[in-house]
Amino acid sequence: MTTIGPGYHLPTFVVDEVSGEHIRQVALILDDPNPIHFDLAAVAAAGMGTREINQGGSTMAYIVNMITAWTGSRSALKRIKCRFRDNVRAGDTVTAGGVILEVTGRGATRRALCEVWADRGDGCRVIDGTAIVLIPETSQSA
């Protein structure tokens, strides 16, 4: 049984290489016309490099994946707030991580306040934020 408490690091979630095709698929689903997600000429014109820019929401979704994998449920996330600090581009590696700051409640309502982040492969923290997560009942408090 896993002991959960302040300082506990959530198992990370890694995307080895962000795919330009996935970026395009998300742009379609979002109905997002922002050309920096699919038009390399527009990326260059904006002074943002030579590769497609991943949607901030997609990088945020990797953090959500981390939480879902840890808790085993998509209903465990209660709140997440993220600040977008830098860009992720096609080809980048992204690692989503988190650490518990505080545990409150008991039983089925036990929840953790977590610091969460997403780091690019070069070590740059592209997203930082917090999340409130219902703790799996298979774990015990520290």
Place this chain on the structure above:
Amino acid sequence: MTTLVEELDPNLAGRQLPGDLTTIARHQSAIADHALHAETDPDTGEYAHSIWFLIIALRGMGISVDELCALAEKRESDTLLFGTCGIDQIQPLVVGHTYRTTASIDSVNRRTSKDGSILDSLTVTVTLFDTGAPSEAVGAVTSVYLFKRGQDH
């Protein structure tokens, strides 16, 4: 010669946006899961990825991204960026369900970034209601859209 956009109209704050109805289509949910490297819902198999709150918030403002940009007087030389995003998931979203959204602009702001760029922002809150159980909100999304002003030449 550098020209600047005038500061955003403060009367934008408090403006209600039209809102919309959005269905989480099963095929779009599956493609989103694939594109986001997400496993299918490990719990019930029917819950959508929580990022669908953000997807529905973007699609459910009732105005397009281009129209939002027009409110902020975005020019060709300006860049739209995502500042912050907060999701309150009261209930998980369900694949195949339809959600009604209400939306409003909470605030407008201008600041200068460390590199001297002018950043205008719009904060928008979108609240989601399941049309199958419309009385209680299932969640809300508050997003800050940043407009980095470019320089005209």
